[in-house]
Amino acid sequence: MGKKEVPSLPSVQAWLRAYFPDADLPIERELSGRSTYVFRIRTGEENLYLRILPEAEMSFGVEVHAHELLRRKGVQVPEVIAYENHAEALGMSVMLVREMAGGSAGQADALNRMDYENVMRAAGKQIALVHQVPVDGFGWIRRGREEAADGLHGENHSIGAYVNEGLEQDLGFLSKELLHGFEISRIRGVLETGLQWMSRHEARLVHGDFDDSHIFQDKGSYTGLIDFGEMQGSSPMYDLGHFKLHDDQRFAGYEALTAGYGEVTPLTPDDQLEISLWALWIGVRRLAVAGRRPPGSYRQHLTKAVRQELDLLGSRL
Secondary structure (H helix, E strand, O other), X not given: OOXXXXXXXXXXXXXXXXXXXXXXXXXXEEOOOOOOEEEEEEOOOOEEEEEEOOOOOEOOHHHHHHHHHHHHOOOOOOOEEEEEEEEOOOOEEEEEEEOOOOEEHHHOOOOOHHHHHHHHHHHHHHHHHHOOOEOEOEEEEOOEOOOOOOOOEEEEOOHHHHHHOOHHHHHHHHHHHOOOHHHHHHHHHHHHHHHHHHOXXXXXXXXXXXXXXXXXXXXXXXXXXXXXXXXXEEOOHHHHHHHHHHOXXXXXXXXXXXXXXXXXXXXXXXXXXXXXHHHHHHXXXXXXXXXXXXXXXXXXXXXXXXXXXXXXXXXXX
């Protein structure tokens, strides 16, 4: 799937004049976006964020639809104030959203333990509401320009196809580079046995990249969730597994998050087991990607986390 180049600031300015004809607004590129090009626009009263999909054949239509569904459920996600399926001036799909108040809880060093855990508890309640949205199928939400905006459709029809797609290739790579042969065998066996737990739920909307970097707070109060650019159809336990995998243990983030989640949707012992299975599966898939890049702290974290989850699951399955 080919990607178009980042649009120039003058071309972004030209597109923006259709919505702000009387203002020459300051625009700057944000380099934090991974799946989209992101520009911050200062209006004087607030900051707006323009997201642009690099793939010309893709559209923000289903993501805009998801935002609308979530806001109606009371989930605090950024408000979409403009959207174009295909902006002719840029040759790509665009979405303009209002800034979420505050900043990332994961980067708020001034937060004390109590405030951080209260924010995580509130986020747990919110992600439980996200998981009430049904999806037709598993895997990446289809984002083609011709996709209907009246439903969310995953790329796979079964959880087995979703879980196993590309897994053997990743395990083969990891066996040569980062993990021991006996660990690969254990991972394969645990996931084969664990598929019955991972298959218990119908497909629901999941954030897909859920950790405290996408949870926003302002002065210790929860303000919302951002960046559904990697949303998928999956088990609702997927997001909790992703958070557990990436919890840095600075405070009791995972425990607070799941406590909040349980206030909306109680978690059973089988759910807790499934969360660990998703943490292991996500860790393996992410480690196979990180292992092909220069060594760094993220690869070290994933290697340690995968081994921890493998040991935990080995004693329970």
